Amino acid sequence: MNRSFLCIVSVLIFIGNSFAQKDKVINLPSKDKKKIHYGYYLGINKKGFKVSYELANSFVDVEEKYGFNIGLVLGYNISDNLNVRLEPGLSSNSKVLTFSNPTIPDTEKDRVRKVPATYFRIPLLLQFRTDRLDNMRAFVIGGVSYDYNFSSNQKNSDDNFEGEFRMKTNNFMYEVGLGVDFYLPHFKFSPSIRGIFAMNNELVRDNNPASPWTLPIDYYGTRGIFLNLTFE
Structure with missing residues (x-):
């Protein structure tokens, strides 16, 4: 993840330098005056x-x-430098888990679990923005979200003994990030990078309390990096 983070930051810096070198034509001067x-x-x-x-x-x-x-943005400008945002949307991803436990049979069927996940996310965020410099302004953003996991299998009676890995349906995350607003002639373009962190344990334990897949585990929680490109 660190390598991905550095690459994304380098791209943002490159874009910023490209904008800074252009003639100072102020685009969308009243864009942020709307509440x-x-x-x-x-x-x-x-x-x-x-x-x-x-x-x-x-x-x-x-x-x-x-x-x-992918998702939508609804924002309210509290002040020129402070914005509250609701960003409902979908986030899809998959993981592959490989269990290493001496009591689990040494076969791919028993040790490997593919975990697809599609979340409906409702983040509520605060965005702190610097003063505008020509056609740019930087920001930091953070807040919490409710995440509904469509692929959780929480209500499935089958568990790891039948090859089913289960996760909780209702989850809560917090996220923090940074980005840059670029004011183009017809719209505002805002790339941002964010870290996503689960607040609750997402693991659903197997029906057998002595399960070698879930008994050794204290906590499972999503961690991730998002690169969002926002258009307003």
């Missing part, structure tokens, strides 16, 4: 899990995959 504003976003994500353990002889390897984000 209520709308837009949409799309982007990519890379998600994994933070895993902590009850037993020391177990380990879960999490193979992170890339996914996509």
